[in-house]
Amino acid sequence: MEKNIPINKGNYSLDTCEREELFNRNRAFGVEDAYAENRAQWEELPRQCQVADYPLLVDLELSSLCNLNCPFCYTLADGFKEKVRATLMDFGLFKKVVDEISGKVFGIRLSLRGEPTIHPDFIEAVRYAKSKGVQEVSTLTNGSNLTSEFFTRAMEAGIDWITVSFDGLDVEYEKNRRPLKFEEMYQRLAEISRIKKCAGRVKPVIKIQSVWPAIERNPAEFYEKMALVSDLVAFNPIIDYSAQAAAQKIPYEKDFICPQLYQRLVVGADGRVLLCANDEQSEHIIGDARTQTIHDIWHGKPMNEVRQMHRQQDGFLQMPLCCKCYLPRCTREHAVQVSGRTVVVRNYR
Secondary structure (H helix, E strand, O other), X not given: OOOEOOOOOOOEEOOOHHXXXXXXXXXXXXXXXXXXXXXXXXXXXXXXXXXXXXXXXXXXXXXXXXXXXXXXXXXXXXXXXXXXXXXXXXXXXXXXXXXXXOOOOOEEEOOOOOOHHHOOOHHHHHHHHHHOOOOEEEEEEOOOOOOHHHHHHHHHHOOOEEEEEOOOOHHHHHHHOOOOOHHHHHHHHHHHHHXXXXXXXXXXXXXXXXXXXXXXXXXXXXXXXXHHHOOEEEEEOOOOOOHHHHHOOOOEOOXXXXXXXXXXXXXXXXXXXXXXXXXXXOOOEEEEOOOOOHHHHHOOHHHHHHHHHHHOOOHHHHOHHHHHOOOOEOEEXXXXXXXOEEEEEEEEX
């Protein structure tokens, strides 16, 4: 069968080619050869449906709890609280996983559904992973705890990459990121940039990420403001998780195979291992990191059965979780002008 394997679908740059290149160069700083190999494998292994000895990335969800109440968040969807036991990851479990994968896995990501920086051992988690030789430690945060002091501690601990969700400007931001205030949060980003510059650091690279509906009325203004306080500006389309949307017939791409099955493994805060990073409600559990090794789960029967199913013609349709995912969905494109450049926006039909 033909293969349709979208490698990085769903997150799109709003930035210039020059800034994207510099972002990637700074992200690779100090581990250039390993980074280049990891990026090549990130694309080639899925295209060849080849399973490496270990995943290229392990997501370690430090927290499935959050300290905000954002109206568009899927954690507010029906059934989330019934299916997901919101908690903080046991630090002993974190160390168990890191001890196994250090020297074998290029990167770890300390986030998934909740706000990772509310974990009391967040800084120690970064420090421990870097001490064990993990080459890239990254996280996604709402920025609520990114004070000057917290950021400095994280930087000194060795964090490589921080993505900050920043959905809109001014009143729009405050509507989407309750109860945070726009000006206060923007000044925090400016202070982070100042701290990095004064310290002569290029890491952690700072990426600003928004959902498209929050900036669609003013993408150029959003970009120009956020580019001043970050290394890269990006956006995500958003899927309507309402019952009405779920009842609509979804158009899918032909010959889809999921790339994540060959890229990453996701350990939830409770230790259960999810099929992928898009399993928001822990619907498809493939193992338990508390009692199994990452290697055994990565090569285990549950994961291999899904890989085999996806290699069949439209095999993903046999899986309820995959049918809801954004990766196999068709998109529609339109172009917008951002600071004299044409940016293509892909939304889900």
